[in-house]
Amino acid sequence: MAQKVTIEPVTRVEGHGKVTIHLDDNMNVVQTRLHVVEFRGFERFVQGRPYWEAPVLVQRLCGICPVSHHLAAAKALDVIVGAGTGHGLTPTGEKMRRLMHYGQIFQSHALHFFHLCSPDFLLGYDADPAIRNVVGVAIKFPELATQGVLMRKYGQEIIAVTAGKKIHGTGAIPGGINKNLSIAERDALLNGPAPLNIDKMIEWADAALQLFKDYYMKNRDFVDNFAYFPSNHLSLVRKDGALDLYHGVMRAVDAEGNKILNDVDYQEYYNYIEEEVRSWSYMKFPYIKHLGKEKGWYRVGPLARLNTADFIPTPMAQKEFEIYKAHTNGKPNNYCLHTHWARLIELLHSAEVIRDLLRDPDLQKDDIVTKGTKKFEGVGLIEAPRGTLFHHYKINENDQITMANLIVSTTNNNEPMNQSVNFVAKKMMNGQATITEPMKNAVEIAIRAYDPCLSCATHALGKMPLDIKLYNAKGDVLDHYRS
Amino acid sequence: MSKAIVATASLAGCFGCHMSILDIDDRILKLIELVEFNKSPIDDIKTFTKQCDVGIIEGGCCNSENVEVLKQFRKNCKILISLGECAIMGGLPAMRNGIPVKECLEEAYLGGPTVGLNSEKIIPNDDELPMILDKVYPLHEIVKIDYYLPGCPPRADLIWNAVVALLTGDTMNLPYELVKFD
Numbered sequence: 001m002a003q004k005v006t007i008e009p010v011t012r013v014e015g016h017g018k019v020t021i022h023l024d025d026n027m028n029v030v031q032t033r034l035h036v037v038e039f040r041g042f043e044r045f046v047q048g049r050p051y052w053e054a055p056v057l058v059q060r061l062c063g064i065c066p067v068s069h070h071l072a073a074a075k076a077l078d079v080i081v082g083a084g085t086g087h088g089l090t091p092t093g094e095k096m097r098r099l100m101h102y103g104q105i106f107q108s109h110a111l112h113f114f115h116l117c118s119p120d121f122l123l124g125y126d127a128d129p130a131i132r133n134v135v136g137v138a139i140k141f142p143e144l145a146t147q148g149v150l151m152r153k154y155g156q157e158i159i160a161v162t163a164g165k166k167i168h169g170t171g172a173i174p175g176g177i178n179k180n181l182s183i184a185e186r187d188a189l190l191n192g193p194a195p196l197n198i199d200k201m202i203e204w205a206d207a208a209l210q211l212f213k214d215y216y217m218k219n220r221d222f223v224d225n226f227a228y229f230p231s232n233h234l235s236l237v238r239k240d241g242a243l244d245l246y247h248g249v250m251r252a253v254d255a256e257g258n259k260i261l262n263d264v265d266y267q268e269y270y271n272y273i274e275e276e277v278r279s280w281s282y283m284k285f286p287y288i289k290h291l292g293k294e295k296g297w298y299r300v301g302p303l304a305r306l307n308t309a310d311f312i313p314t315p316m317a318q319k320e321f322e323i324y325k326a327h328t329n330g331k332p333n334n335y336c337l338h339t340h341w342a343r344l345i346e347l348l349h350s351a352e353v354i355r356d357l358l359r360d361p362d363l364q365k366d367d368i369v370t371k372g373t374k375k376f377e378g379v380g381l382i383e384a385p386r387g388t389l390f391h392h393y394k395i396n397e398n399d400q401i402t403m404a405n406l407i408v409s410t411t412n413n414n415e416p417m418n419q420s421v422n423f424v425a426k427k428m429m430n431g432q433a434t435i436t437e438p439m440k441n442a443v444e445i446a447i448r449a450y451d452p453c454l455s456c457a458t459h460a461l462g463k464m465p466l467d468i469k470l471y472n473a474k475g476d477v478l479d480h481y482r483s
Numbered sequence: 484m485s486k487a488i489v490a491t492a493s494l495a496g497c498f499g500c501h502m503s504i505l506d507i508d509d510r511i512l513k514l515i516e517l518v519e520f521n522k523s524p525i526d527d528i529k530t531f532t533k534q535c536d537v538g539i540i541e542g543g544c545c546n547s548e549n550v551e552v553l554k555q556f557r558k559n560c561k562i563l564i565s566l567g568e569c570a571i572m573g574g575l576p577a578m579r580n581g582i583p584v585k586e587c588l589e590e591a592y593l594g595g596p597t598v599g600l601n602s603e604k605i606i607p608n609d610d611e612l613p614m615i616l617d618k619v620y621p622l623h624e625i626v627k628i629d630y631y632l633p634g635c636p637p638r639a640d641l642i643w644n645a646v647v648a649l650l651t652g653d654t655m656n657l658p659y660e661l662v663k664f665d
C-alpha cells in the first residue's frame with residue numbers, strides 16, 4: 001500500500017502551489033511533486049493588443065517584481081522598434097532603466113532578507129511559529145525591523161522617480177525611457193536626510209551581509225547540509241564575464257563549473273531552451289535543449305548568478321564575492337541555503353551600483369529615446385531578483401502582438417524546487433505515516449531558498465502556509481495538515 | 484479600544500495590492516498597534532480562528548478555489564473590501580474573458596516557440612489542480628462587497644487613509660490626487 005502526502009504553500013503570481021509526496025508499501029518516498037495550480041492564459045489574451053502596451057500589461061502578472069517584467073518587455077520591444085539591444089539605447093535611456101532595475105533588486109532583496117529570512121535565523125528555525133515572523137522580529141529587534149522597512153522604502157522611491165510610481169509604473173517605453181532624473185530627485189536619493197540616503201543604504205546592506213555571515217559561522221553544519229545537490233546554473237553575464245543584472249549574454253555552467261552555454265546571444269534563446277509540460281502543474285519545466293530533459297534542467301537566481309559570473313564590478317561586493325567563492329574553492333556553489341548569502345552580496349552590489357549611477361551626469365541628459373527600422377520579432381532577457389526572465393514577442397503590420405512567450409524566473413526554478421522537495425522528503429519522510437513538524441519546516445525552507453514568487457508573495461510578512469496531505473498506494477488520504 | 488481584527492487575501496491578483504499595503508512604510512508599525520491580523524499572508528494564520536471585523540481582498544475569482552476562499556471571507560468578516568482593479572472588475576486576468584479557456588490553454592502549452600517537444604500534447608489536468616472558471620469574475624458578482632478601493636494598485640496613502648477612517652470612525656480624507664483608476 002503506497003502513501004501520498006500533500007503540502008500546500010499558498011501562492012501568488014504563479015498561483016497557489018502544493019506539494020504531494022507518494023509513499024510505497026514500505027513507506028518509502030517514491031515520488032514528490034510541486035504543483036502550481038493557477039493559470040492565467042496571458043500568452044493568448046495579449047494577442048491582438050498593440051505592442052507598446054506590453055510593458056504595462058505584462059507586469060500586472062506580478063506585483064512582487066513588476067519592474068522586471070516591465071523592463072524585459074521593453075527590452076524585447078527595443079528590438080522591435082529597431083533600437084537594438086543593450087547599448088542600442090541612448091546612455092540616458094539605458095542608465096535610467098538600470099537605476100530602476102537595481103532599485104528593484106535592492107528593495108526586493110532587502111524585503112526577502114528582513115521579512116522572510118531573518119525571522120528564521122534571528123529567532124531560530126525551531127522557534128514558535130506564532131512569533132517566528134516579521135512581527136516577532138520587530139518586537140525583539142526593533143532597530144533591525146525598521147532598517148528593513150526603510151531599505152525597502154528607499155528602493156521603492158528609486159522606482160517611483162524612474163518609473164513614475166512604485167508599483168506598475170510606466171517609465172520604460174520601446175526604445176528608451178519617458179523621463180530623465182531631475183537634479184532634485186538625484187540629490188534626494190544621494191544625500192537625503194539620514195537614513196534615506198545611499199551611504200546609509202550601503203552601510204546597512206553591508207551590515208545585513210555580516211549578520212548573515214555571523215549566523216552562518218555558528219550554524220555551518222545546518223546550512224551546508226540542508227538540501228545540497230549538484231545542478232546546472234544559468235544567467236546573463238556581461239560580455240567580459242562580470243555580474244550584470246540588466247543586460248548581457250546567456251551563460252550556463254554545470255555543477256563542476258564547465259560552460260554548457262558559452263555566452264550566447266539571447267535573441268535566439270529558443271535554440272537553447274525548451275520546456276516540458278507535465279499534466280500535474282500549470283508551471284512548465286525548462287531545460288537546456290542539447291542536454292535534454294533529464295540532464296538539462298538548471299537553477300537561476302542569486303546562487304546561479306554567482307556561479308556563472310567571473311567577478312563583480314563593484315569593490316565592496318567583489319571583496320565579499322572572493323570570500324564566498326573561496327568557500328567552494330572557486331567551484332560552483334550547490335548549497336541551497338547559500339542562496340541567502342549570495343542574495344545579500346547582490347544586495348550590497350546593487351547599493352554600490354545605485355550610488356555610481358546617481359553620480360553619473362548622463363542621467364540628467366535629454367536624449368532619451370532611440371528610433372530605428374521596425375522589426376517583427378524581439379526577445380528581452382533580464383536578471384530579475386529571482387533569476388533570468390524571458391520575454392519574446394512577434395507583431396504584425398498593424399503593430400498588434402501575434403505571439404507572446406514568457407519564461408519567468410520561478411518557472412526556470414521549477415525542476416530545482418521539485419528536486420529540493422524530493423531531497424528533503426527522502427531524507428525526512430521515509431518510513432513516516434504522518435506528517436511531522438520537522439518535515440513541514442524542511443519543505444518550507446527548501447522552497448523558500450528559491451524565493452519563488454509563490455512563496456515570496458505570501459511570505460511578504462510572515463512565513464509560508466502549508467497544506468500537507470499524506471496518501472497511500474490506493475490514493476487514500478492518510479494524514480492531512482493545514483497550517 | 485480593543486483592536487480591530489483584520490484578514491486579507493490575494494485571489495486572482497498579482498499581489499501588487501498587498502505590496503502597496505507594505506508601501507505605507509513605517510506606518511506599518513502603527514498599523515500593528517491599531518489592528519490584529521487574522522487569516523492573512525501578512526502573518527502566519529492560515530485559517531480563520533475568529534470572526535473578523537474587516538476582510539480586505541485583492542484579485543478576482545479565476546478558479547473554484549478562489550470562490551471558496553471568497554465565500555469563507557464573507558462568512559467570517561463583518562465588512563468586506565474589494566482592494567484594487569482585479570477585485571473590483573477582474574483586472575488584467577479578465578482580459579481572457581472573451582476567449583474560450585481551451586484556446587488559452589492550447590496557446591500556453593501547445594503553441595509558443597519553446598514547447599517544441601510536447602509531442603504527447605499534454606495540457607495540465609490533474610486532481611490536484613482546481614477547476615478553472617469560464618471567466619474571471621469580480622468579487623461583487625459572487626458575494627456582497629461593502630467598500631471598493633480603486634487603483635492598480637490603490638496608492639498606499641489611499642489604503643492607509645481609508646482603513647484608518649473605517650477603523651476609527653473619523654471622516655475619510657481622500658484628496659482627488661489619491662484616487663486613481665489605473
Ligand code: SF4
Nearest residue numbers: 496497499567568569
Ligand atoms: S489591481 Fe493591479 S496591483 Fe492589484 S492585484 Fe490587480 S493587477 Fe495587481
